[in-house]
Amino acid sequence: xxxxxxxxxxxxxxxxxxxxRRGSGDPRPLAVAGARELVPLLARELRxxxxxxxxxxxxxxxxxxxxxxxxPDEDVLHEASRNGVPIVAVTEAETVPYVLATDLVRVPPGxxxxxxxxxxxxxxxxxxDGTSLAARLPVLRSAVCDELIRSFSKxxxxxAAAVFVPGIDMPVLTLNQSRLVLRIAxxxxxxxxxxxxxxxxxxxxxxxxxxxxxxxxxxxVPVAGWAVKSAVAYAGTKAVGEAAVRYFEARAPNAPFxxxxxxxxxxxxxxxx
Numbered sequence: 118x119x120x121x122x123x124x125x126x127x128x129x130x131x132x133x134x135x136x137x138r139r140g141s142g143d144p145r146p147l148a149v150a151g152a153r154e155l156v157p158l159l160a161r162e163l164r165x166x167x168x169x170x171x172x173x174x175x176x177x178x179x180x181x182x183x184x185x186x187x188x189p190d191e192d193v194l195h196e197a198s199r200n201g202v203p204i205v206a207v208t209e210a211e212t213v214p215y216v217l218a219t220d221l222v223r224v225p226p227g228x229x230x231x232x233x234x235x236x237x238x239x240x241x242x243x244x245x246d247g248t249s250l251a252a253r254l255p256v257l258r259s260a261v262c263d264e265l266i267r268s269f270s271k272x273x274x275x276x277a278a279a280v281f282v283p284g285i286d287m288p289v290l291t292l293n294q295s296r297l298v299l300r301i302a303x304x305x306x307x308x309x310x311x312x313x314x315x316x317x318x319x320x321x322x323x324x325x326x327x328x329x330x331x332x333x334x335x336x337x338v339p340v341a342g343w344a345v346k347s348a349v350a351y352a353g354t355k356a357v358g359e360a361a362v363r364y365f366e367a368r369a370p371n372a373p374f375x376x377x378x379x380x381x382x383x384x385x386x387x388x389x390x
Contacts, residue, residue: 137299138309142249146173147239147257148180148202152187159186159207162232163256171253177202181250182239189213203242207235236260244268251304255369261304266358269297270351277350294354298361305365 149160149172156174163184164172177183177197185194186207191214197204198215206213207222207230220242222234240247240260245268251261273290299309 134299134309137296137303141303141309142252143181143243143246144249145179145181146171147250147254148173148175148177148183149186150175150177150183150193151185151190151207155186159184159230159235162230163235163254165256167254167256171250181246182242184235184239185213185216189216191215205235205238205242207231232256233260237263240264245300248300248303252306258304262301262358262362265297265300265304266355266362269293269300269358270354273354274347274351278344278347290350290354294357297354297358301358301361302365305369307365307368 147163149156149163160172160174173180177193178200180197180202182203182205183197184205184207189206189208189210194204194213194215203220204216205220205222206216207224209224209226210221211223212218213221220238222231222238224231236257237260239250239257241264243250243261244264247257247261247264251258273293276289276293302309
């Protein structure tokens with residue numbers, strides 16, 4: 118019996134573009150609240166190179182995510198949690214009410230703001246919804262793209278391992294890789310419309326290339342074929358995502374931002390006072 122392979126057509130990509138455009142991320146701002154003397158300093162670091170309204174100070178209402186700094190205020194944190202606002206806490210404490218342990222960014226006394234760690238925690242909590250904030254706040258962009266790449270690579274690895282019929286998984290994997298490219302475009306503030314065809318054609322070509330690699334490897338290790346397919350899907354999706362980051366970074370209106378350097382700069386500024 119012949120096996121029919123699913124095909125990808127132009128309509129599938131047009132539908133994908135419309136889907137991603139409708140769900141372009143949470144448009145609400147990031148809120149910074151907590152210690153009165155630290156809130157404006159951290160807010161300034163998170164706004165660096167970006168849009169001022171994308172970070173609000175003090176107010177946690179209608180926020181995409183709350184970054185809390187300093188000693189906890191249980192009433193405020195409970196209200197945010199009840200309203201479904203994700204919370205990232207920057208603190209010296211081991212625990213903070215209503216905040217998961219994985220969402221704590223611990224800072225020793227006297228240290229500068231670990232902006233890269235804060236950005237990574239925010240990206241983990243927002244997932245695909247983080248693209249809108251990443252477009253407006255360059256300090257979050259790298260972390261959001263890293264999280265997108267990690268998430269989509271893992272997703273495709275699971276799909277590849279679960280599908281045993283050759284060729285059936287290819288359209289799903291390719292659409293996921295295309296969705297990843299479009300999400301990264303959004304994170305860089307690029308429009309998602311029909312002009313993205315060139316980028317998606319590149320994804321299709323890369324996908325078939327990685328599929329050919331997988332087929333060749335299966336000839337050598339047929340017993341563990343599921344593991345090979347999973348590993349190739351993961352690596353292929355990651356490579357597509359990293360290539361998309363380089364592509365859109367070169368076309369971004371703002372220069373790339375390196376948040377990892379922020380703590381050292383903060384310490385240097387403080388030492389001069």
